[in-house]
Amino acid sequence: MSWLILFVAGLLEVAWATGLKFSEGFTRPVVTAVTVAAMIGSVWLLGVAMRQIPLGTAYVVWTGIGALGSAVVGMLYFGEAATAARLGCLLLIALGVTGLKLLG
Template identity: 50%
Template sequence: MGWLLLLAAGCSEIVFAVSLKFNDGFTKLWPSVVTGISGIGSFYLLMLAIRTLPLGTAYAVWTGMGAVGVAVIGVVWFKEPADWVRLASIMFIVVGIVGLKLTHAE
């Protein structure tokens, strides 16, 4: 259950970070509402996940998921650069996340 909560927290973190692009310094109502709700949700779900998962593992996976998700969205939706160094760096983060999951003793 902890890993499902962590997955949900990571997805919520991605929504939070992407919504920052649209809220224009919290001057736009609905993007600001999305930012607030997704940010609170992300932290809450992380808090629930660390009840059963090691803190270091959960936090690293949570931040990694957010970083990878936002980077991929940046490339796909916002046409940010997709050179080989950027893509390789994203893959290193993914490898780290998978490694943390694989080495977690249940």
């Protein structure tokens, strides 16, 4: 269950990172409120997951999901570059997160 909680925390990290983009520098109050709620939820769930998952593993998996997910959102919705080198680096992040899950 802790791994599911950590995964949801990572997805909320993607949500708040995306929300930062849509908040336009915190000038859109509703988007800003949703973004802050996602931030709080993400960190809270990370803390809950850390009851069972070691600190280093939980934090790296959480940031890995956030980084990977945010990069994919950027490529799909904001036209960011999807070069072979960038995709290869993202694959390395995914492999690292998967490895920590399998070993942790």
